Amino acid sequence: MVSRRLTGWLLRTAAARWPVQYREELAREWVGEIAALEGSAWRQLAFALSLAWQRPVRDKLPGERPAIVGLGLASVRQLGLAGLATVLPVSGCVLVLLAGGISQGILGGGSPGLGLAAGLLSVGSGLWMLGSLLGRRAPANAVPSILSVLWVLAATALGVLGPLSLVDSDSFFEVLGAGPRTMLLVGWLWLSVFGVVTLAGFWLARRSRWLGYVTAVAGMLASLHVAVIAYVWLHFGRDYVPAASLYRLVPETLLMTDAPLRPGTNSSFEITDATEFFPHLVLLAMILPLSYALAAARSRHRAEVPAPATAIGHTPEPEQP
Amino acid sequence: MPVTKVLAAFFADVTAERYGLDLMRETGLASGSLYPILIRLTEAGWVEPHWEQVDPAEAGRPPRKYYRLTPEGAARSAEAVRSLRGKRSPATEASLAW
Numbered sequence: 001m002v003s004r005r006l007t008g009w010l011l012r013t014a015a016a017r018w019p020v021q022y023r024e025e026l027a028r029e030w031v032g033e034i035a036a037l038e039g040s041a042w043r044q045l046a047f048a049l050s051l052a053w054q055r056p057v058r059d060k061l062p063g064e065r066p067a068i069v070g071l072g073l074a075s076v077r078q079l080g081l082a083g084l085a086t087v088l089p090v091s092g093c094v095l096v097l098l099a100g101g102i103s104q105g106i107l108g109g110g111s112p113g114l115g116l117a118a119g120l121l122s123v124g125s126g127l128w129m130l131g132s133l134l135g136r137r138a139p140a141n142a143v144p145s146i147l148s149v150l151w152v153l154a155a156t157a158l159g160v161l162g163p164l165s166l167v168d169s170d171s172f173f174e175v176l177g178a179g180p181r182t183m184l185l186v187g188w189l190w191l192s193v194f195g196v197v198t199l200a201g202f203w204l205a206r207r208s209r210w211l212g213y214v215t216a217v218a219g220m221l222a223s224l225h226v227a228v229i230a231y232v233w234l235h236f237g238r239d240y241v242p243a244a245s246l247y248r249l250v251p252e253t254l255l256m257t258d259a260p261l262r263p264g265t266n267s268s269f270e271i272t273d274a275t276e277f278f279p280h281l282v283l284l285a286m287i288l289p290l291s292y293a294l295a296a297a298r299s300r301h302r303a304e305v306p307a308p309a310t311a312i313g314h315t316p317e318p319e320q321p
Numbered sequence: 322m323p324v325t326k327v328l329a330a331f332f333a334d335v336t337a338e339r340y341g342l343d344l345m346r347e348t349g350l351a352s353g354s355l356y357p358i359l360i361r362l363t364e365a366g367w368v369e370p371h372w373e374q375v376d377p378a379e380a381g382r383p384p385r386k387y388y389r390l391t392p393e394g395a396a397r398s399a400e401a402v403r404s405l406r407g408k409r410s411p412a413t414e415a416s417l418a419w
Contacts, residue, residue, distance in 0.1 A: 014353075026356070029386040032373075033341045033352075036385070047352045054353030 003041040007034060010048035017052075081134065081292070088130075089284035092123040096280050113255040120254065120280070124287050131288040135295025190227035194286055197223055198293050205297035212294055220286050225250050228279045254279050323350055327358050328398045331368065331390045338371075338387040359388060367394030 011034070015027040030051065037044045096119035103115020197219025205212025228250050326348040331339065333347070345355055362368045369391050373384040390398065 022360070028383070029341065029356075030352075032383040032385045035382045036342055038382075050351040050353035051356065052353075054351075054357065 003045055007041075007044045007048045010045070010052040014048065014051035014054070084130075085285070085288050088127060088288060089281060092127060092284045093277065093280045096120050096123055096284070097277070116255050116280075120283070123284060127284060127287040128291045131291030132295040135292040135297075186227060186230045189230050190223055190282060193223035193226050194220070198290055201290065202293045202297045205294050209294075212297060216290050216294055220283075220290055221250075223286070224279065224283055227282045231278055250279055254283065323348070323354050324358055324362075325402055326350060327355065327362070328367075328402050331388075331394075331398070332402070335390050335395050338389045340385045340387050344388075362394070363388075365394075366391060367398050369394075 011027060011030050014030070015023045018026060030048070034044050034047060037047060096116060099119030100112035100116035103112050103118075197216060201212045201216025201219065203212075204215050327344060327350070330344050330347045331337075339347075341352065341355060341359070344350070344359075345352060348355065350358075359368065359370075363370055367390065368388045370386050370388050372386055375382075375384045377383050
């Protein structure tokens with residue numbers, strides 16, 4: 001039953017990758033062949049999988065970039081992108097923090113803000129450009145797609161494991177004491193806001209590029225605030241509430257000015273490795289998917305290709321001499 | 322070259338009607354490689370498809386689609402196969418491509 005359903009899904013997926021006027025005929029033909037393979041579920045699956053894996057033959061508009069729309073190549077591409085979306089923010093975050101440390105060293109124990117700002121700007125710009133470049137080459141159905149799911153998983157891993165892996169030993173047990181549930185809550189809270197923002201930006205960008213951009217960037221900052229505030233509150237608890245206004249938490253934590261986190265109602269509240277790392281990580285983790293989604297939204301118009309004039313099953317008229 | 326294999330399978334008996342699984346078995350091509358070739362050959366007018374005349378309720382299975390070489394396809398593909406087996410000519414590539 002499972003293999004039958006899987007075979008059916010693969011055949012539908014394969015047929016959907018062909019121009020509209022081919023689909024019904026191809027699906028009918030493949031169903032006939034699958035029926036001939038009755039009794040061998042593996043051969044049926046292999047038959048359907050090969051069709052779904054294959055890049056379709058399709059006409060291109062002049063100047064249109066070749067789209068990678070086959071299931072196999074698309075999956076490999078999406079896995080690669082999910083890997084990039086996971087690895088690049090983490091390594092970028094380390095670079096940014098290093099820049100802050102170097103800046104602090106050069107300035108003789110001064111504020112690391114300048115180095116952090118420069119690091120965020122350069123790493124963030126690089127991620128944005130890479131996401132845009134990949135998004136412009138994206139297939140029409142890139143977002144929402146499996147990619148969204150993979151990004152959700154990657155971002156969850158970042159949201160949950162990032163802070164856990166970097167806090168010092170005392171805080172580590174404190175976080176564990178709060179329970180993985182807390183970290184999952186933060187991760188999913190952030191992802192829910194960010195997911196809505198990305199999809200809203202994607203759909204709006206199809207109508208108006210700037211409307212999509214403004215929505216996406218504003219939403220990205222909003223989801224960053226939600227994540228950081230939730231993280232600080234849930235991590236440190238009610239006894240360690242920072243004195244400053246919550247809206248200052250993100251910019252001042254990103255630049256490590258310490259101002260909002262200096263002694264408040266309780267003097268033991270401090271910036272830890274985790275609170276330094278977390279906002280940078282969240283910010284950088286959002287840039288690549290967002291720029292990819294916005295660029296993919298714009299490429300969608302180019303991907304609408306008119307179908308060929310002739311249909312399968314109809315032999316063309318012989319040429320007149 | 323996969324196209325050559327498919328054409329060679331048709332040449333084995335130019336009057337025979339072939340269906341997808343039959344061609345897959347003979348050429349060793351996977352379904353994902355074979356069907357795009359069949360469609361290209363159909364579009365080029367080298368093969369013509371037709372549906373098996375069978376009552377699905379009576380036969381207990383859906384009808385199959387068969388392919389056979391057209392006279393024009395037999396003549397032109399013979400040339401093409403010779404050419405492809407010797408040296409791939411741009412004209413043949415162009416005529417086989419979409």
